[in-house]
Amino acid sequence: MEITRSAEPHNVPLLVGRIKEGDREAFMEITRLYQKKVYLLAYSYLRNNEDALDVVQETFLRLYQKVNMFRSEKNFQTWLLQIAKNLCIDYYRKNYSRNKDFRSDKDVEEVNVPAQNDKNSHSFSDIKRVFVECLDRLTEKQRMIFVMKHYNNLEYKEIAQILRISVGTVKSLHFKSTQNLRALMTPYMGEKT
């Protein structure tokens, strides 16, 4: 897979080097630089403030533990978001999946979203709630790709690097996630969604 560097501050390699030596200030600087990006990914995926903050803290703890494993030729943001992504998935599996009526890896055809009688009478908050519910019904990877693309504005290339899959697969899974969401949302958004 092609390794690309997204634009990141020039001093990041220096900061990483200092963190390896146990420099607290450098660690805080890196945290300041990337905390919002990690939080955005975690919140978009988990949609809970406390859980997202837990993931942010755990991500930077892991960063400190594993900083020696980071190779300078790699993109730091990609590496950090890989940690965050893994934590999000673990967190979701532990705390969310067990209370659902269905599992996220169920086929869309198996999902049974309660039908509404008046398709055009949904309020804005209803749409939000329904969308969250539909998003939960996507497969793990489709949901992660949709979140990364839509809420984190990551490019396909970056997503591919974070998930360690090809750009073509990312593109295909993004298309499928959109199609599945549309299929699930149809009863709530009119005939043609």
Add this chain to the structure above:
Amino acid sequence: MNERCKRINRELVAFLYGELDNNTRERIRSHLDICPHCQEELQGIKELVRAADSLNDNVEEAMASVDWDALPNQISDAVFDHKSALPQEAPRRSFWEILVQRRLKPVYAALLVGLMLGSLATLIVMRTSLLRKSRGESFSVSREFLDRVELEMARRDTLDYLEKSQYVLLDFIQASPEKTPQSWRCDLASEAAKDLLAKKRYINPQLDKFHMAKAKEICDQIEFLFFELTQVSDQLTEEDLQNIQGLIEEKQLLFKIKLLKRDLEESEV
């Protein structure tokens, strides 16, 4: 929906999110201008994107609720105050680093010694075979020995030929028409004579090569006799038998054979 529309539809999501190259984007734009079905499809995706955007308020709200200035301090406190509980993991070693680590030195030393011993053994074996080969190439030095071997073989072959001929000739001398049946005579004549003629052809070059003139002369006489014998063996009459016996006695073949055998036995190499 035709095939082209299906292909375009698969690209619409990437088109909307700006993930296509200029050419593909233009191609899709041109198609959208003329295809109401694909326009409708794009509209559907846009509606979904709007639905997804409905969560943006929540995201913004949540982000606004976080104290971003305090968070790095909190996290670094968690990391550094429990530093002993959170040791940094050792860097992952590359394949090359694993190969050159110090504790593997005895293994490499053993491998090196093994390699050297193996090379030495190979060298010794190859050198021995080379020496053998070089000896083989200088075989011309001992050509004399080869000649002596060949001479000895010629001597033994000639002795063997003479001995067999002697027995056959003795049988002829001792044969009498009354005691010897016709069938025996015919078999004797044909089988023995043919064998000895073949044997003579074999020893001829050896006799020539080693200039065994005396032996050759006697062997030629025996050969001539056997040749004559094969010519008449089908109808060997009593008269023929007496002629042959006369010929043997006249040429004193048995005596000559005896003398020659003695000479050859004495001249053993």
